[in-house]
Amino acid sequence: MTFVLKPLFFLGQKIVGAISGVGEIFCILFYTLRALPYAHKNVNLIVKQMVAIGVSSVPLLFVTSIFTGMVATVQADFQFRGLVSDKFVGTAACKMILIELGPLLTALVLAGRVGSALAAEIASMREKEELDAYAVLDLDPYRYLALPRFIAFFTMVPCLTIISNGLALLGGWIVSVLALDITTYTFYTGMQYLFQPMDLFAGVIKSFVFGVTIFLLGYYHGLNASAGARGVGLATKDVVVSSCLMILILDFVVAAILFQ
Amino acid sequence: MPNVKINPDDVMIKLRGLKKNFGSQSVLSDVNLDIRRGETMVIIGQSGVGKSVILKHMIGLLQPDEGEVTVDGITISTAKYFDTRTIRKKMGMLFQMGALFDSMDTGENIAFALREHHPELSEAEIQQQVTDKLKIINLVPEFRTKMPSELSGGMRKRVALARAIALSPEILLYDEPTTGLDPITSDVINDLILEMQSKLGVTSVVVTHDMVSAFKVADRIAMLYKGRIIEVGSVEEIKKTTNPFVKQFITGQRKIDSEN
Numbered sequence: 001m002t003f004v005l006k007p008l009f010f011l012g013q014k015i016v017g018a019i020s021g022v023g024e025i026f027c028i029l030f031y032t033l034r035a036l037p038y039a040h041k042n043v044n045l046i047v048k049q050m051v052a053i054g055v056s057s058v059p060l061l062f063v064t065s066i067f068t069g070m071v072a073t074v075q076a077d078f079q080f081r082g083l084v085s086d087k088f089v090g091t092a093a094c095k096m097i098l099i100e101l102g103p104l105l106t107a108l109v110l111a112g113r114v115g116s117a118l119a120a121e122i123a124s125m126r127e128k129e130e131l132d133a134y135a136v137l138d139l140d141p142y143r144y145l146a147l148p149r150f151i152a153f154f155t156m157v158p159c160l161t162i163i164s165n166g167l168a169l170l171g172g173w174i175v176s177v178l179a180l181d182i183t184t185y186t187f188y189t190g191m192q193y194l195f196q197p198m199d200l201f202a203g204v205i206k207s208f209v210f211g212v213t214i215f216l217l218g219y220y221h222g223l224n225a226s227a228g229a230r231g232v233g234l235a236t237k238d239v240v241v242s243s244c245l246m247i248l249i250l251d252f253v254v255a256a257i258l259f260q
Numbered sequence: 261m262p263n264v265k266i267n268p269d270d271v272m273i274k275l276r277g278l279k280k281n282f283g284s285q286s287v288l289s290d291v292n293l294d295i296r297r298g299e300t301m302v303i304i305g306q307s308g309v310g311k312s313v314i315l316k317h318m319i320g321l322l323q324p325d326e327g328e329v330t331v332d333g334i335t336i337s338t339a340k341y342f343d344t345r346t347i348r349k350k351m352g353m354l355f356q357m358g359a360l361f362d363s364m365d366t367g368e369n370i371a372f373a374l375r376e377h378h379p380e381l382s383e384a385e386i387q388q389q390v391t392d393k394l395k396i397i398n399l400v401p402e403f404r405t406k407m408p409s410e411l412s413g414g415m416r417k418r419v420a421l422a423r424a425i426a427l428s429p430e431i432l433l434y435d436e437p438t439t440g441l442d443p444i445t446s447d448v449i450n451d452l453i454l455e456m457q458s459k460l461g462v463t464s465v466v467v468t469h470d471m472v473s474a475f476k477v478a479d480r481i482a483m484l485y486k487g488r489i490i491e492v493g494s495v496e497e498i499k500k501t502t503n504p505f506v507k508q509f510i511t512g513q514r515k516i517d518s519e520n
């Protein structure tokens with residue numbers, strides 16, 4: 001009997017845990033948005049987070065984007081060679097980068113770089129009773145901690161995505177001219193051919209969703225970290241794993257909605 | 261002993277039948293304690309008995325499993341968010357580990373809540389307050405630009421104290437205010453606690469192991485032992501106690517008298 005009940009019990013526990021986790025994440029979103037009217041009063045906090053999340057991520061994104069753009073272009077050329085005109089290499093690279101690679105890559109890199117940092121920061125604040133100190137001083141942690149980070153993620157992830165798009169296309173162009181014998185003119189007209197503004201917008205819309213996802217999961221795992229340095233380590237791991245999964249799932253969902 | 265008129269019937273903080281478990285560990289089993297308006301109550305007890313846990317119940321950071329916490333006539337153990345906030349506006353707390361905001365310098369730690377709660381104050385007035393508070397805790401004004409990580413443990417605690425008194429609360433909870441301080445600085449803090457009481461009529465709850473400090477600042481002393489308050493009395497009464505556990509604690513013996 002027990003060996004039947006035990007797995008059931010375990011399963012039930014997991015399901016309840018997952019549901020309450022989702023509930024808590026929506027609570028975080030609600031409390032954060034509720035603090036939105038006060039955002040203009042602490043602009044300095046927001047700017048600080050924007051620099052921490054946005055500006056300081058550019059160097060890493062610079063390298064990853066250029067190389068991804070180069071790889072995508074080389075692959076497009078390799079697969080198309082002899083089948084279609086060289087022009088379509090630019091078309092394929094551009095569509096691929098704007099719709100999928102740019103937003104997805106940026107979000108995954110940021111989940112690893114700033115999502116984990118967010119969780120570690122919140123977890124250690126909780127551990128050192130800083131969150132309690134906010135409460136005791138009658139300062140709403142959602143207003144002073146969550147909101148600036150939320151705004152920074154919401155705005156910076158799309159900005160970084162656009163930068164990443166540009167850099168990836170730059171990488172594609174460089175490799176076309178230097179290694180693939182495609183002229184600048186061919187690559188450029190290829191990019192314009194079949195281009196629709198929706199390609200760019202779809203990627204940017206996705207990146208807003210990704211930004212909010214990374215923020216919410218980072219904050220949630222930070223608040224729920226178990227005690228000690230080990231807890232902080234586990235929380236950062238959980239953020240990276242869960243945000244990467246959610247990003248990939250949401251990428252599909254948003255694309256399905258936008259391109260139906 | 262301080263010289264302030266205290267009405268024994270005017271209770272500021274009332275704990276009734278407080279019970280708290282963490283998982284399977286029972287920390288508080290039945291705590292009953294009255295803290296009178298304007299008095300300084302010192303809570304003593306061995307490390308790990310739950311002194312910090314009691315303080316956190318008084319300010320609504322923890323909710324009891326059973327029992328009631330009433331502060332200034334408002335029951336906070338079942339209170340809604342808003343009631344807890346009304347009460348917190350009147351209360352200040354010094355955390356055992358300081359709980360300074362790591363990302364802000366010393367001056368900003370003290371000024372932050374002041375600036376948020378008193379928008380009518382000019383920046384010059386706020387900086388003046390910071391200087392005054394630093395002076396009270398025996399630190400020179402130059403310390404305002406130091407980050408918490410650059411301060412010694414004792415300094416951090418004093419800055420946390422300055423932050424707690426900056427909002428001029430009516431009730432102050434001190435979690436081991438003199439632990440880790442040299443005897444001279446300890447005495448500065450003792451005098452500060454006495455002064456808060458005599459000049460501002462502050463009601464204080466002090467958790468401490470430091471019997472010198474306890475005897476100096478206390479109106480009454482309560483001893484927590486195995487989840488209960490086993491004795492409450494004035495300094496004289498506690499010094500003359502017949503309770504073997506209290507006697508053992510205040511004289512610092514490893515074994516209780518009857519066993520010798």
Ligand SMILES: Nc1ncnc2c1ncn2[C@@H]1O[C@H](COP(=O)(O)OP(=O)(O)OP(=O)(O)O)[C@@H](O)[C@H]1O
Binds near residue numbers: 282287305307308310
């Ligand atoms: N948030 C918590 N979660 C789980 N257990 C806790 C929590 N807070 C306190 N405890 C447990 O409650 C007990 C009492 O802790 P508390 O911090 O109140 O002790 P204390 O009397 O303040 O000791 P000390 O003098 O060393 O500060 C400890 O055994 C601790 O492990």
Ligand SMILES: [Mg+2]
Binds near residue numbers: 313356
């Ligand atoms: Mg303690």
